[in-house]
Amino acid sequence: MGDNIMxxxxxxxxxxxxxxxxxxxxxxxxGIQNHTVGFDFPKVQRVNEHTFVGLxxxxxxxxxxxxxxxxxxxxxxxxENREMKPQVVAHMCESLLYERRFGPYFVEPxxxxxxxxxTPYLCAMDLIGATLKTQDFVLAxxxxxAMFGLAETLWKPDLDADHLFEVISQVMLNAVDRDxxxxxxxxxxxxxxxxxxxxxxxxxxx
Amino acid sequence: xxxxxxxxxxxxGFSPYQDNGGTALAVSGKDFVVIASDTxxxxxxSIHTRDGNKITQLxxxxxxxxxxxxADIKTLxxxxxxRMKAFEQQHRRHMPTPAIAQMLGNTLYYKxxxxxxxxxxxxxxxxxxxxxxxxxxxxxxxxRVPVSCTGxxxxxxxxxxxxxxDRAHQKGLGHWDLSELEAVELVKDAFSxxxxxxxxxxxxxxxxxxxxxxxxxxxxxxxFD
Numbered sequence: 001m002g003d004n005i006m007x008x009x010x011x012x013x014x015x016x017x018x019x020x021x022x023x024x025x026x027x028x029x030x031g032i033q034n035h036t037v038g039f040d041f042p043k044v045q046r047v048n049e050h051t052f053v054g055l056x057x058x059x060x061x062x063x064x065x066x067x068x069x070x071x072x073x074x075x076x077x078x079x080e081n082r083e084m085k086p087q088v089v090a091h092m093c094e095s096l097l098y099e100r101r102f103g104p105y106f107v108e109p110x111x112x113x114x115x116x117x118x119t120p121y122l123c124a125m126d127l128i129g130a131t132l133k134t135q136d137f138v139l140a141x142x143x144x145x146a147m148f149g150l151a152e153t154l155w156k157p158d159l160d161a162d163h164l165f166e167v168i169s170q171v172m173l174n175a176v177d178r179d180x181x182x183x184x185x186x187x188x189x190x191x192x193x194x195x196x197x198x199x200x201x202x203x204x205x206x
Numbered sequence: 207x208x209x210x211x212x213x214x215x216x217x218x219g220f221s222p223y224q225d226n227g228g229t230a231l232a233v234s235g236k237d238f239v240v241i242a243s244d245t246x247x248x249x250x251x252s253i254h255t256r257d258g259n260k261i262t263q264l265x266x267x268x269x270x271x272x273x274x275x276x277a278d279i280k281t282l283x284x285x286x287x288x289r290m291k292a293f294e295q296q297h298r299r300h301m302p303t304p305a306i307a308q309m310l311g312n313t314l315y316y317k318x319x320x321x322x323x324x325x326x327x328x329x330x331x332x333x334x335x336x337x338x339x340x341x342x343x344x345x346x347x348x349x350r351v352p353v354s355c356t357g358x359x360x361x362x363x364x365x366x367x368x369x370x371x372d373r374a375h376q377k378g379l380g381h382w383d384l385s386e387l388e389a390v391e392l393v394k395d396a397f398s399x400x401x402x403x404x405x406x407x408x409x410x411x412x413x414x415x416x417x418x419x420x421x422x423x424x425x426x427x428x429x430f431d
Contacts (some may be wrong), residue, residue, distance in 0.1 A: 147364050149361070149396075152399035
C-alpha cells in the first residue's frame with residue numbers, strides 16, 4: 001500500500017456553493033499506484049434528491065462506505081418516511097466513520113446539498129469524522145493543494161449555476177493536470193432548486 | 207549516528223538542513239519581468255521573522271528569489287555576488303542575465319554532494335531587452351521558462367498560472383501576453399490565494415518589476431495569520 005494510503009488509488013473531489021445552487025466535481029481515474037486501470041470511476045454519488053456525497057481516498061473504502069451509507073439512508077427513509085436532509089447525511093457519515101476510530105475507512109468525505117431545496121450546504125470530513133462546515137468550497141484528494149490554490153483565486157460568492165459550473169470546471173481541470181494520480185476525465189454535477197445537471201468535461205487523458 | 211551513553215548505545219539525529227518555508231514567483235513579458243517572494247521565515251509552526259529577505263538584486267537588470275533554507279539562501283546570494291564581482295573585474299562589464307543563469311547552475315552543481323537547500327528563480331532582461339525567467343532545482347539543473355513558481359506555495363500557485371497565463375482549458379485562447387500592470391496584479395492575487403491555505407506563506411511580499419527603465423521595488427501586505 002506504500003507510505004501514503006490515501007494516494008494509493010488517487011483521485012480528487014471538490015464542491016462549491018453558489019446562489020441557491022451547489023456544484024460538485026470528481027475526476028474519473030481508477031488507478032493502482034502508477035497503473036491506470038479504469039476511466040469511468042466517479043467518486044461522487046447522488047444519495048438522495050438533495051444531497052451528493054463524494055468519497056476520495058482508498059477506492060475499496062469509497063465503494064464500501066457508499067454501500068453502508070446507502071443502506072443506512074434507505075433504512076432511515078423506511079422508518080421515518082421522509083428524505084434525509086444534507087446535514088443529517090453529514091452527521092451520519094461522521095458517526096459511521098468514528099465507529100471505526102482505530103481502524104478507519106481511508107476516505108475523506110465531501111458532502112454537498114441543498115437544505116430545504118434552496119440553501120447550499122457544504123461539509124468536509126477527515127477519515128475519522130471530524131467535520132468542517134463552510135460557505136465557499138470544500139475539497140479532498142491527491143490534488144488538494146492544487147485545487148486550493150485555484151479555488152481561492154477563482155471562487156467568489158453568489159455565483160449563479162452557469163458561472164459556478166465554469167469556475168468548478170476550471171479548478172478541477174487545471175488542478176488534476178498537475179497531479180499524476182488524478183484526472184482521466186472529470187464529471188461535474190450542478191444542483192439547483194429546479195434540477196440537477198451532470199456534465200463530463202473534455203479533459204487530458206493522461 | 208550512534209553515540210555511546212551510560213545506558214548503552216543510542217541513535218541521535220542531526221540534520222544539516224531546515225526548511226524555512228516561503229514562496230517565490232516570477233512572470234516574464236516581452237520586455238519586462240516581475241519577480242516576487244514572501245517575507246515570512248519560519249520553522250515548523252513558529253515564525254522567526256515577518257520581515258525576512260528571500261529576494262535580492264544582482265545587477266541592474268537581474269534579480270534572484272529563492273525558497274528553502276535561509277542559511278543556504280543567504281550564503282548562496284553572497285557567493286553569487288562574489289563571483290559576479292570577479293566577472294566584472296575580468297570582463298570590464300556587468301554580467302548579462304543568461305551568463306548569471308549559467309553561473310548559478312554551475313555554483314549549485316559544485317555542491318552536488320552536499321547541496322544548497324535552495325530553490326531558485328532568476329529573473330531579468332537579456333542583452334536584447336527581452337524578459338527572461340530561469341527556474342532551478344537544488345543541484346543546478348535549470349531551464350528558461352515563461353513563468354515559474356517555487357517553495358511551499360508552489361503546488362497551490364502553479365495551476366493558477368497554467369490557467370491564467372497559458373490559459374489552459376480555456377477554449378480558443380492561447381498564451382496571454384500580459385502587460386506589466388496585469389502581471390503585478392496576477393502575482394498579488396496568486397500570493398493572496400497561497401497565503402490563505404499555506405501556513406508558511408504570508409506577512410508581506412517583495413515585488414520587483416524589471417524593465418528598460420530599471421528595477422522598481424514594491425511591498426505588498428498579506429495576512430499575518
